[in-house]
Amino acid sequence: MRILLEKFTKSFGSLTVIDEMDLEIDDGEMVALLGPSGCGKSTTLFAICGIHRVSGGRILFGDRDVSSVPSQQRNVGVVFQSYALYPHLTVAQNIGFPLMIRKESNADIARKVDEIAELVHIGNLLERRPAQLSGGQQQRVALARALVRKPDVLLLDEPLANLDAKLRLEMRSEIRRIQRETGITAVLVTHDQVEAMSMCDRIAIMNEGRIVQIAEPMEMYDNPASDFVAGFLGNPPIAFVDGVVTNGRFATASGAMTVSLPFNAGERERKIRLGIRPEFFRPGGTQPVAGKITFVEAQGRETLYDVALEDGQILRSIQTATNAATVGEKVNWGIDVERILMFDEDGARL
Amino acid sequence: MTSNYRSWPMILALGVVTIPLVLMYVYLFVDTVTNTAPGSVVPHEFTGEHWRFLWETLPGRPSIYVATLNTFVFATATTLIVLAISSTAGYAISRLNVPFRAFFLAGVMVLHAFPTVTLIIAIFLILQFIGLYNTLIGVILVKAALELPFGIWIMKGFYDTVPWEIEMAGIQDGASRLTVWRKLVLPQVMPAVMALGIFSFLAGWSEFILPLVLAPDNKVQVLSVYLAALIADDNNFDMALFKSVGVFYVVPVIIMFLFFQGKLMSIYGGGTKG
Ligand SMILES: Nc1ncnc2c1ncn2[C@@H]1O[C@H](COP(=O)(O)OP(=O)(O)OP(=O)(O)O)[C@@H](O)[C@H]1O
Ligand SMILES: [Mg+2]
Numbered sequence: 001m002r003i004l005l006e007k008f009t010k011s012f013g014s015l016t017v018i019d020e021m022d023l024e025i026d027d028g029e030m031v032a033l034l035g036p037s038g039c040g041k042s043t044t045l046f047a048i049c050g051i052h053r054v055s056g057g058r059i060l061f062g063d064r065d066v067s068s069v070p071s072q073q074r075n076v077g078v079v080f081q082s083y084a085l086y087p088h089l090t091v092a093q094n095i096g097f098p099l100m101i102r103k104e105s106n107a108d109i110a111r112k113v114d115e116i117a118e119l120v121h122i123g124n125l126l127e128r129r130p131a132q133l134s135g136g137q138q139q140r141v142a143l144a145r146a147l148v149r150k151p152d153v154l155l156l157d158e159p160l161a162n163l164d165a166k167l168r169l170e171m172r173s174e175i176r177r178i179q180r181e182t183g184i185t186a187v188l189v190t191h192d193q194v195e196a197m198s199m200c201d202r203i204a205i206m207n208e209g210r211i212v213q214i215a216e217p218m219e220m221y222d223n224p225a226s227d228f229v230a231g232f233l234g235n236p237p238i239a240f241v242d243g244v245v246t247n248g249r250f251a252t253a254s255g256a257m258t259v260s261l262p263f264n265a266g267e268r269e270r271k272i273r274l275g276i277r278p279e280f281f282r283p284g285g286t287q288p289v290a291g292k293i294t295f296v297e298a299q300g301r302e303t304l305y306d307v308a309l310e311d312g313q314i315l316r317s318i319q320t321a322t323n324a325a326t327v328g329e330k331v332n333w334g335i336d337v338e339r340i341l342m343f344d345e346d347g348a349r350l
Numbered sequence: 351m352t353s354n355y356r357s358w359p360m361i362l363a364l365g366v367v368t369i370p371l372v373l374m375y376v377y378l379f380v381d382t383v384t385n386t387a388p389g390s391v392v393p394h395e396f397t398g399e400h401w402r403f404l405w406e407t408l409p410g411r412p413s414i415y416v417a418t419l420n421t422f423v424f425a426t427a428t429t430l431i432v433l434a435i436s437s438t439a440g441y442a443i444s445r446l447n448v449p450f451r452a453f454f455l456a457g458v459m460v461l462h463a464f465p466t467v468t469l470i471i472a473i474f475l476i477l478q479f480i481g482l483y484n485t486l487i488g489v490i491l492v493k494a495a496l497e498l499p500f501g502i503w504i505m506k507g508f509y510d511t512v513p514w515e516i517e518m519a520g521i522q523d524g525a526s527r528l529t530v531w532r533k534l535v536l537p538q539v540m541p542a543v544m545a546l547g548i549f550s551f552l553a554g555w556s557e558f559i560l561p562l563v564l565a566p567d568n569k570v571q572v573l574s575v576y577l578a579a580l581i582a583d584d585n586n587f588d589m590a591l592f593k594s595v596g597v598f599y600v601v602p603v604i605i606m607f608l609f610f611q612g613k614l615m616s617i618y619g620g621g622t623k624g
Contacts, residue, residue: 051518071521078522084515088537098523145523 001061001152001185002027003048009056010043017043018209020057030179030186031214032196034232035206041189044206045155048187049076061152074153077146077184081158083138085130091141092117092126098149116144119178136167143175147182154179154186160195172199193233197221205229227347230275236304238341239281239316241274250274256310259287259335263342263350272350275341278304278318285334291315293329307331382594400594409586411576412568414598421572422602424490424561425554431494432501432550437543439498440505441531445517455506462499470563477564489565493557501546508542509535548610555603573599 005023046052050071120140197217204214213225224230243252295306342350384393482488520530558574
């Protein structure tokens with residue numbers, strides 16, 4: 001089911017949280033809403049499922065305008081961050097609840113519950129109560145309950161936030177698998193960029209109630225529309241260096257770093273900001289830059305270095321763990337200039 | 351069982367302290383089935399005569415069974431009213447966007463602060479005016495009204511602890527607001543409902559001043575009033591009879607306690623863990 005938000009606006013009293021957002025999600029697509037805390041991700045999600053009434057604009061499922069349709073009639077499955085399982089019911093009753101509300105026969109309910117429990121691999125837990133389940137199992141129950149009545153749309157509000165690192169990894173691929181198998185249109189709210197990149201077809205990055213960019217994960221990684229987006233995607237994060245460019249030559253204010261750029265803004269001095277991803281600053285890079293290592297973080301397979309320029313600006317570098325530089329060491333690594341991202345004063349991509 | 355301290359000094363101390371209480375209870379019961387000569391503490395004969403109120407109606411008194419039935423109706427009806435209104439009003443105040451919410455809450459609290467006695471004259475006049483004086487219905491309504499503030503506050507407090515997401519999940523699952531309340535929220539606050547029910551019932555069972563003033567008639571008399579009338583009657587003063595009726599009066603309470611103590615503890619009261 002295609003979802004379309006048209007000039008969707010949401011305000012709480014006099015506070016406008018979302019202002020005229022446009023968003024189209026194709027049938028069977030999984031889209032991530034990614035953004036910092038408080039940017040309006042949950043608000044958008046709750047508007048789609050009908051918990052929040054829209055203050056302006058329209059929400060369409062397919063060609064049907066659902067802006068004023070009550071939640072109960074929207075046929076949207078929601079997985080809440082806290083899972084919101086019903087503690088007094090067993091797992092089977094939890095999953096079967098939406099069907100029971102529809103007054104389906106007990107035999108039908110039992111059959112469908114079994115089916116969906118099989119899909120999310122909790123077939124052996126049906127008689128337990130939520131308090132007797134681990135976080136990951138609860139998560140699967142919540143997913144099963146959201147899916148059991150074959151909703152048109154599946155909404156997930158930070159479904160992995162409460163899980164430990166290993167389970168998170170596992171559930172990431174699980175959710176994606178289930179979404180693919182059921183072909184359901186899904187929206188995933190998260191503030192974890194890895195989650196967004198690994199699970200979704202497209203990512204919509206939000207900031208202060210607006211969508212700043214929507215694109216496929218790699219496309220967005222390689223071609224961020226602004227320094228905000230560039231800063232949000234990538235782990236370890238991109239490093240920014242501020243300076244001016246004249247005649248295609250970039251220099252920081254103190255002259256601590258100069259590189260020539262494949263970008264000619266003419267004679268006139270122009271303030272710009274360079275974004276350099278850690279993987280493009282390394283020994284053997286094309287344009288050498290001098291600096292001193294201020295921080296080393298061994299991550300096992302790779303090692304992350306913070307390199308301070310003379311004026312204090314920081315570059316980051318990530319290298320395979322074979323290289324053994326230590327804190328305090330002076331290095332002269334190079335930047336892959338053709339991979340540098342350039343932004344103007346306002347943060348827009350050049 | 352092993353313990354990291356010796357328990358007998360504790361038991362001894364507690365025993366000594368409770369002896370007077372235990373003696374009182376023992377004598378309360380013993381006196382109902384025996385006769386004791388004046389001045390003596392040891393009874394000299396067994397007798398069933400103090401329980402005669404069970405098979406004959408005392409002169410000028412209503413039958414004990416009428417009084418018991420009245421008490422039962424009174425306590426049950428107030429409990430049902432209190433439960434019905436507290437569980438819904440508490441929910442409304444906790445969750446719904448009612449106008450004047452804060453005012454309501456404070457008002458309810460203030461109402462509860464009024465001692466019953468200060469209101470009783472006014473209530474008496476009102477009941478008489480609307481024709482409910484000397485009726486069970488009248489005194490039931492008054493008792494329930496006085497119990498409600500407490501009940502509403504307790505229930506509101508419990509509803510506040512039910513996660514908001516559970517309700518939203520229920521709505522997403524297609525249930526109406528009412529179904530969500532009945533099937534998903536109410537079960538979470540069941541311990542509170544049970545406790546409130548028991549408290550209301552006991553409060554109703556032991557209520558004295560309201561029935562005394564508002565429904566003193568033989569037809570609608572409750573046990574507390576029946577009992578009080580026994581000692582108020584100077585002509586046929588009978589302490590043993592009084593004690594017997596007293597024992598009769600508390601037996602249902604004890605039965606109820608035995609029945610519910612296991613239940614109250616075993617009510618499912620878990621939450622979801624993260
Ligand atoms: N019921 C409400 N009344 C008033 N303001 C609200 C309400 N709900 C949310 N807001 C405000 O709307 C903004 C967006 O909230 P929202 O919950 O959508 O953020 P979010 O992007 O989901 O953040 P997080 O990642 O922390 O969950 C916040 O500034 C929040 O304070
Ligand atoms: Mg949120």
